[in-house]
Amino acid sequence: MNYALTLCVCPLIVAACALAFRNLKWVRLIGAVGSLLQVVATAVVAVPVLGGGAQTKFLAAFQMDGIAAWFILINSLVYAGAMTTAALLFQNPEDVHLTERTGRALFGLSSLFLIAANAVMCAADLGALWVAMEASTLVTAPIILLTGTRQSIEAAWKYLILCGVGIAFALLGTMMLMASAQHIGAEASSLSIAWLRNHAASLNSPLLRASFVFFVLGYGTKAGLFPVHNWLPDAHSEAPAPGSVLLSGALLNCGMVALWRIGGIVEVSNSRFLLPGLLAPMGAVTVLAAGLMLVQQRDLKRMFAYSSVENMGLLAVAVGLRSVPIFALHALAHSLAKSSAFSLSGCVAKEFGTVALSKLSGVMRQSPSLGFALLAAGGAVMGAPPFAAFASEWLLLAKAADGRYVWIVIALVAGLAISFVAVLLHLGRVVFGERSERVTGARSQWPVIPAIVLIVATAIAGLAVTPSVLNALERVLRYGGVQ
Amino acid sequence: MTTNQDLIGIATMAALWMLGITRVRSMLWGLAVLGGALGALPLFGGISQGHGGEVLLGVVVITVKAVAVPIFLNWNAARLQMTRDRTVGIGPGAAMLVGATLVVLCYFHGNRFAAVGASAGDAGFSIAIIAIGLTIMMTRRLAVGLIIGFLVLDNGIFVYGFTQTPGMPFIVELGVLFDLFLGVLLAGFVLFRIRRSFEHLDVSEMRELRG
Numbered sequence: 174m175n176y177a178l179t180l181c182v183c184p185l186i187v188a189a190c191a192l193a194f195r196n197l198k199w200v201r202l203i204g205a206v207g208s209l210l211q212v213v214a215t216a217v218v219a220v221p222v223l224g225g226g227a228q229t230k231f232l233a234a235f236q237m238d239g240i241a242a243w244f245i246l247i248n249s250l251v252y253a254g255a256m257t258t259a260a261l262l263f264q265n266p267e268d269v270h271l272t273e274r275t276g277r278a279l280f281g282l283s284s285l286f287l288i289a290a291n292a293v294m295c296a297a298d299l300g301a302l303w304v305a306m307e308a309s310t311l312v313t314a315p316i317i318l319l320t321g322t323r324q325s326i327e328a329a330w331k332y333l334i335l336c337g338v339g340i341a342f343a344l345l346g347t348m349m350l351m352a353s354a355q356h357i358g359a360e361a362s363s364l365s366i367a368w369l370r371n372h373a374a375s376l377n378s379p380l381l382r383a384s385f386v387f388f389v390l391g392y393g394t395k396a397g398l399f400p401v402h403n404w405l406p407d408a409h410s411e412a413p414a415p416g417s418v419l420l421s422g423a424l425l426n427c428g429m430v431a432l433w434r435i436g437g438i439v440e441v442s443n444s445r446f447l448l449p450g451l452l453a454p455m456g457a458v459t460v461l462a463a464g465l466m467l468v469q470q471r472d473l474k475r476m477f478a479y480s481s482v483e484n485m486g487l488l489a490v491a492v493g494l495r496s497v498p499i500f501a502l503h504a505l506a507h508s509l510a511k512s513s514a515f516s517l518s519g520c521v522a523k524e525f526g527t528v529a530l531s532k533l534s535g536v537m538r539q540s541p542s543l544g545f546a547l548l549a550a551g552g553a554v555m556g557a558p559p560f561a562a563f564a565s566e567w568l569l570l571a572k573a574a575d576g577r578y579v580w581i582v583i584a585l586v587a588g589l590a591i592s593f594v595a596v597l598l599h600l601g602r603v604v605f606g607e608r609s610e611r612v613t614g615a616r617s618q619w620p621v622i623p624a625i626v627l628i629v630a631t632a633i634a635g636l637a638v639t640p641s642v643l644n645a646l647e648r649v650l651r652y653g654g655v656q
Numbered sequence: 657m658t659t660n661q662d663l664i665g666i667a668t669m670a671a672l673w674m675l676g677i678t679r680v681r682s683m684l685w686g687l688a689v690l691g692g693a694l695g696a697l698p699l700f701g702g703i704s705q706g707h708g709g710e711v712l713l714g715v716v717v718i719t720v721k722a723v724a725v726p727i728f729l730n731w732n733a734a735r736l737q738m739t740r741d742r743t744v745g746i747g748p749g750a751a752m753l754v755g756a757t758l759v760v761l762c763y764f765h766g767n768r769f770a771a772v773g774a775s776a777g778d779a780g781f782s783i784a785i786i787a788i789g790l791t792i793m794m795t796r797r798l799a800v801g802l803i804i805g806f807l808v809l810d811n812g813i814f815v816y817g818f819t820q821t822p823g824m825p826f827i828v829e830l831g832v833l834f835d836l837f838l839g840v841l842l843a844g845f846v847l848f849r850i851r852r853s854f855e856h857l858d859v860s861e862m863r864e865l866r867g
Binding site: 234298300301303304307308310311314315318321322323326327329330333334337338341344345347348349351352353355356363364377379380383 | 772774816853862
């Protein structure tokens with residue numbers, strides 16, 4: 174048995190306990206402890222790989238390479254943030270519109286989701302990648318409808334159907350890529366990413382291009398790229414806060430990593446122009462469109478969800494320009510910052526009983542720690558210094574300008590500026606506005622702690638970015654296609 | 657080879673027929689025929705070439721796509737008292753005409769999607785089935801119509817896979833089918849929730865969320 178499989182142990186135990194124990198108190202404790210242990214286990218497994226250790230294959234279709242190790246580490250941090258927040262928030266599940274039963278279900282489903290998301294990151298074979306991706310959709314759909322409101326049911330339905338169709342297109346893309354390798358005399362190995370990368374130059378070009386378009390549509394739906402992002406704001410805003418943390422911090426990365434790996438095949442084929450010619454402009458348009466939509470938001474969670482759309486656009490540009498360090502750094506920055514933002518939205522909902530921007534006001538006066546954390550999270554999400562997103566966005570702009578992609582740079586600058594102003598204006602009103610009258614929920618400072626830890630982590634990551642670190646990242650994560 | 661083309665012809669006809677009907681049970685019969693023809697592709701291919709794996713795959717595909725899924729959806733529709741779907745946008749006749757046009761167009765442009773050495777006509781028909789599935793999804797009001805349209809689309813992708821590629825590894829194929837079946841079960845479960853909270857199953861009337 175491979176040691177990478179040990180990463181399934183903690184989530185499986187948490188899931189089993191969530192099913193077995195009737196008492197939410199025990200499940201909360203086990204979920205929090207299990208998720209922290211999972212971070213330790215992931216560090217033990219992934220850090221040696223990132224240090225240049227052997228990249229081991231396991232279960233035939235999976236491999237722990239640099240990219241996989243990096244994103245599994247992100248997944249575990251996000252999972253720990255979500256589970257500890259849930260454990261602290263669900264003291265009294267009715268406060269957050271859940272019951273004992275749905276609270277337990279959240280812990281169980283989140284743990285199963287972590288396994289599916291890790292499988293996506295490790296997949297070395299396009300078939301396994303697809304199966305894991307669909308599995309991640311299936312376990313997250315029930316999370317969205319846990320609160321049981323009409324809105325949440327509609328959001329879950331939309332998510333299931335739109336992502337279902339999206340992923341079906343990705344399956345068509347997989348089949349087409351396989352068909353494009355027919356004349357090489359391929360055996361069953363023609364779904365292996367490494368094999369396809371090695372034979373990329375001799376793939377049938379028209380089929381390769383068609384398959385890439387379907388991949389971008391399919392996995393792009395999952396990642397939430399404009400114009401196939403419609404499910405994302407609904408799902409993120411209707412899920413319970415810890416669910417939103419996982420959706421935004423871990424699920425969206427799955428789609429982006431899939432695109433990164435497929436981009437690794439296209440990069441060395443003779444259809445290379447599709448990366449800067451199709452994916453990067455799509456990302457830039459996503460950033461601009463999300464920025465414009467951020468202006469008119471009326472709901473704190475929807476606002477953060479649109480900011481996720483924007484950040485996925487930035488990641489798509491990084492994938493299109495094939496820059497490993499920027500891609501990895503921005504994914505880390507976004508996942509940590511957005512996880513903290515969504516877990517804080519859970520604290521706001523619990524304390525103020527609403528997340529509507531028009532009703533929220535004066536958070537700072539009522540609860541200073543929550544107010545400060547919310548401001549810091551907003552800054553981290555939007556890429557203010559010293560947070561990691563500042564460095565990655567700056568590097569991305571520099572990279573695009575170096576490549577003379579003028580329109581992409583213009584769209585990125587405009588989109589980033591608009592969204593920065595929009596989010597800070599909305600958040601400023603929420604945090605500093607006149608004290609609101611409708612203070613309902615129970616007050617407690619503890620649930621803010623995981624979010625603050627995540628914010629500090631992204632600040633440290635931002636301060637740690639130096640040219641030598643970027644070079645090291647480049648070296649370790651170089652190959653998108655598994656070698 | 658001729659059996660293959662007969663089967664693909666049956667699958668295309670079934671998809672086209674489903675465009676023109678609105679009775680849920682008839683649509684499920686169409687889905688079963690489509691799934692059966694699809695499963696028969698690897699089944700007959702495996703029998704004539706003596707590949708045990710392909711025969712097994714064909715049996716599994718038929719069990720899931722032609723038997724289990726339609727029976728489950730039929731049970732679901734009966735429980736939720738959905739007997740007749742309505743169309744939105746264009747009527748069934750016009751939709752069928754659109755479908756027929758799609759089939760002709762895709763047939764003549766099939767070589768754009770065909771693998772080297774594979775039949776261009778087969779590729780065209782499979783793309784046509786995918787397009788018909790999308791058309792069904794776009795023109796139905798009831799949630800179950802959307803699921804059926806999605807399944808037609810998915811079957812078209814399988815037809816493409818069976819005719820243009822040597823097939824995915826068996827274990828991956830099983831994973832794909834398993835995921836698909838779970839997805840249908842989950843969608844059926846969500847249908848019950850929709851009925852309970854909205855008191856109707858008309859997805860074009862679901863407007864709680866705004867952009």
